[in-house]
Amino acid sequence: MGYFSNIFNGIKTLLTGMSVTGKVFLHSRKGAITQQYPDNRETLKMFERFRGEVVMPHNENNEHRCTGCQKCEIACPNGSIEIIWDRKVNPETGKKKKQIDKHIYHLGLCTMCGLCIEACPTDAIVWAQNYENAVYDRSYLTKVLNQPGSKLMDGVEE
Amino acid sequence: MTKSIHQWLLSFMSETATSITEMVLIALVYLAIFAVAGLYLVLLERRVAAWFQLRIGPNRVGFQGLLQTMADALKLVSKELTGTDRADKFLYNLAPYFVIISALMALSVFPFTQELQAFDINIGIFFLIAISSIGVIGILLGGWSSNNKFSLIGAMRSGVQTISYELSVGLSLLTMILLTSSLQLSEIVEVQKNGWLIVQGHIPAIIAFMIYMIAGTAETNRAPFDMVEAESELGAGFHTEYSGMKFAYFFLAEFINMFIISAIATTVFFGAWLSPFGITESIPWLGVFWFLGKTLLLVLLMMWFRWTFPRLRVDQLLTLEWKYLLPINLVNIVLMALIVWLNLTIQL
Amino acid sequence: MKTEAEKIAPTATNINFKSEEYFVNMGPQHPATHGVLRLLLTIDGEIIKKVEPDLGYIHRSIEKMCERNSYQQIVHLTDRMDYLSSHINNEAVCLTVEKALQLEVPDRVKVIRTIIGELTRIASHCLWWGVMGMDVGALTTYFYGFRDREMINDIFEETCGARLTMNYNIPGGLMWDIHPNFVKRTKEFVAHFKTKIPEYDRLLTGNIIFQKRMKGVGILSKEDAISFGASGPVARGSGYSCDVRKHHPYSALDKVTFNEALKTEGDSLARYQVRIQEMWESLSIIEQLIDNIPEGDYKVATNTVIKLPKGEYYQKVETARGELGVYIVSTGTKNPYRVKFRSPGFSNISLLNHIAVGGKIGDLVATMATLDIVVPDIDR
Numbered sequence: 001m002g003y004f005s006n007i008f009n010g011i012k013t014l015l016t017g018m019s020v021t022g023k024v025f026l027h028s029r030k031g032a033i034t035q036q037y038p039d040n041r042e043t044l045k046m047f048e049r050f051r052g053e054v055v056m057p058h059n060e061n062n063e064h065r066c067t068g069c070q071k072c073e074i075a076c077p078n079g080s081i082e083i084i085w086d087r088k089v090n091p092e093t094g095k096k097k098k099q100i101d102k103h104i105y106h107l108g109l110c111t112m113c114g115l116c117i118e119a120c121p122t123d124a125i126v127w128a129q130n131y132e133n134a135v136y137d138r139s140y141l142t143k144v145l146n147q148p149g150s151k152l153m154d155g156v157e158e
Numbered sequence: 159m160t161k162s163i164h165q166w167l168l169s170f171m172s173e174t175a176t177s178i179t180e181m182v183l184i185a186l187v188y189l190a191i192f193a194v195a196g197l198y199l200v201l202l203e204r205r206v207a208a209w210f211q212l213r214i215g216p217n218r219v220g221f222q223g224l225l226q227t228m229a230d231a232l233k234l235v236s237k238e239l240t241g242t243d244r245a246d247k248f249l250y251n252l253a254p255y256f257v258i259i260s261a262l263m264a265l266s267v268f269p270f271t272q273e274l275q276a277f278d279i280n281i282g283i284f285f286l287i288a289i290s291s292i293g294v295i296g297i298l299l300g301g302w303s304s305n306n307k308f309s310l311i312g313a314m315r316s317g318v319q320t321i322s323y324e325l326s327v328g329l330s331l332l333t334m335i336l337l338t339s340s341l342q343l344s345e346i347v348e349v350q351k352n353g354w355l356i357v358q359g360h361i362p363a364i365i366a367f368m369i370y371m372i373a374g375t376a377e378t379n380r381a382p383f384d385m386v387e388a389e390s391e392l393g394a395g396f397h398t399e400y401s402g403m404k405f406a407y408f409f410l411a412e413f414i415n416m417f418i419i420s421a422i423a424t425t426v427f428f429g430a431w432l433s434p435f436g437i438t439e440s441i442p443w444l445g446v447f448w449f450l451g452k453t454l455l456l457v458l459l460m461m462w463f464r465w466t467f468p469r470l471r472v473d474q475l476l477t478l479e480w481k482y483l484l485p486i487n488l489v490n491i492v493l494m495a496l497i498v499w500l501n502l503t504i505q506l
Numbered sequence: 507m508k509t510e511a512e513k514i515a516p517t518a519t520n521i522n523f524k525s526e527e528y529f530v531n532m533g534p535q536h537p538a539t540h541g542v543l544r545l546l547l548t549i550d551g552e553i554i555k556k557v558e559p560d561l562g563y564i565h566r567s568i569e570k571m572c573e574r575n576s577y578q579q580i581v582h583l584t585d586r587m588d589y590l591s592s593h594i595n596n597e598a599v600c601l602t603v604e605k606a607l608q609l610e611v612p613d614r615v616k617v618i619r620t621i622i623g624e625l626t627r628i629a630s631h632c633l634w635w636g637v638m639g640m641d642v643g644a645l646t647t648y649f650y651g652f653r654d655r656e657m658i659n660d661i662f663e664e665t666c667g668a669r670l671t672m673n674y675n676i677p678g679g680l681m682w683d684i685h686p687n688f689v690k691r692t693k694e695f696v697a698h699f700k701t702k703i704p705e706y707d708r709l710l711t712g713n714i715i716f717q718k719r720m721k722g723v724g725i726l727s728k729e730d731a732i733s734f735g736a737s738g739p740v741a742r743g744s745g746y747s748c749d750v751r752k753h754h755p756y757s758a759l760d761k762v763t764f765n766e767a768l769k770t771e772g773d774s775l776a777r778y779q780v781r782i783q784e785m786w787e788s789l790s791i792i793e794q795l796i797d798n799i800p801e802g803d804y805k806v807a808t809n810t811v812i813k814l815p816k817g818e819y820y821q822k823v824e825t826a827r828g829e830l831g832v833y834i835v836s837t838g839t840k841n842p843y844r845v846k847f848r849s850p851g852f853s854n855i856s857l858l859n860h861i862a863v864g865g866k867i868g869d870l871v872a873t874m875a876t877l878d879i880v881v882p883d884i885d886r
Contacts, residue, residue, distance in 0.1 A: 211649040211650075212649050311552070381645075382643060382715055388868070389537055390538045390641045391538060393537065465646045466644065467644060467713065467715055468644040468716045468719060469642060469715075469719075469868070470715055472552055472866060472868065473866065
């Protein structure tokens, strides 16, 4: 008798499994969990904490908050950030002050660990939420974060 | 229409030449139709799989992806044919043709409507069973000649599997032959005018149908019986080393075989082109619709199997056949014989 | 004249083939080896005679890289070990560093770490369940597993900023506070997932084919589990009670009550059921903690340059795969002298030859799926 009950139980479990997939099949019109990616660019918003790439925000006067303290450069585990800096005389106060020339960021090396942003004392660099980082040549991945001609925002001290 | 073409051909050809030309013409028409039908079955499988899996499926090429498989086929045709070093070149090239030709040959005997049947031989069912087991030779050859161990394992599994399940397919159809007392497909349909065979034969017919669907799924090497391909175990099994159009032949043959298995079931169990309760009896050409509709439903059932069940292990596959399906089948034949003998069939 | 197999086979033991045996190279590119694991199989027909895992195809010398990095920088490397339980890996390193510094982190940090750790475990088991189904041939499970994992990933993305390699822990606390939506979304997920585990059972666990494939296959006895150093669900499937969360609770795990999932059969099905049971337990842990996350700071201030006192430090945690041990030797400088990760996958994969021999090729694949290996975790 066990022979036949085996068969019946077996068929029952198979039908149970089919009912699960069958239910999904019937609700397939609205149930798709996949997205049609390039088509939904307008509606696709990343969360505000999403780590897309490191950027340096500038205000309308082309000023940033980076003092060139190099804490991000030290915090970075794999050398994604290089800062080229100089000491320049401030014309108003006449004092020599550290000033960045270029804040170089290698997106190709970056592991998005977030330690640089954690380390930054002046919140000069932040995460951007862009996610389409593909380029045609690797050299495009090396970016200069401060805009040309930009200078340090007034009142930002280490 | 066939008559007028016949007359027109006769007007400038001899009797023999005419019949040969007609055969070639019909063969070409069938070939064209089923190459396209096979492609659309592939598309259907992909869309249905997507619906089972919370996905959308191919919907980019053409309206709702209708041209997707056409594009795929074009791509496969234009692809380079690669092969393995030290493969048995002759057999390696021969194998895909075995598979695809045997699949296409079987199509010729199906009665799509009362008139539309290319080849109504009196041993129709027998012919179908015989043809459908030729395909395995192609699989064996392909796996063996590829010079790849995974292919070889796949091919050997296929041999074991097809030989075993051939029995069940044959016996379950034989059960139904007891009711029709003819092997000719047109007569099998004729008998069903008093009710489809699955109704006429009631309990044993339903058992036979279930056995037939299980064994038929195994015959086409589809999941849950896809031991031959078993992508998580063997990569792609017997067609690992095939590329381009040769791979496409294997792929297309799988889908045409699926269609054939469903079409046999439609013919033998569900009254082929007969409409339910004869609702469209007055319009004979609607038979094509009924035939294809029933077949597609069964194809859908096979797809449902595939996207739900895990794969069996190779020894469990044989256990299922020899310990369960075959004994049940034999008992079922006796049961059916008794029912026919005692006139217990249901005649509408 | 050497045969092909003898030339490839790396060890002396493999050279003595019987005439009916042959040699198959499974991987490093094979769908069932989940990455770049290479298995050297000696097969007689379909029956496995010997399995030799060949490791090192994704070895990135993470332990060596740790020696040149500061303690904050080590954390993000552990994301890349067992990438499916990256949060728990991070937690392990942070716990070790905090232990060495004798730093007491706020309760809020402990609770958040535990909740995210358990979410990670569920996410990892979801993916495992999908892949498990796929390895035994049921392709649909993969997408159902991903559907639920995606919800957890969204929670992570909102709070941590990344979906897979989160790097949310820092020595001394967390990188940011949790997102305001975190609690709401987690509750939604818990409610959603409670209806989905029964669906998993209906679709796969109960299935007769699946049961036949798993029952009595790949049997591992309790003694062998202990002597091979197995841990996690693999060992618990053999009845070896080894849950670090239970025996050496860390973070907020001493405040919650949960059962350790234990099975004594030791076969593939037992390992499978232990993981399903663990999902339930993780849900219950989350439910106990989610409503009372204590207020407080999300980190304690540490020096920018962390220097561990001279000595050796060890801390173990329970990842989704088993026991992860972090062993740090410090000479008092800002970099560790030596870091050793005791990864669960490495010990578990060593079992493979022991439990897969005598089975069919299909059994090997199914058994390997129940070991739930992550190759970067093995190679590091």
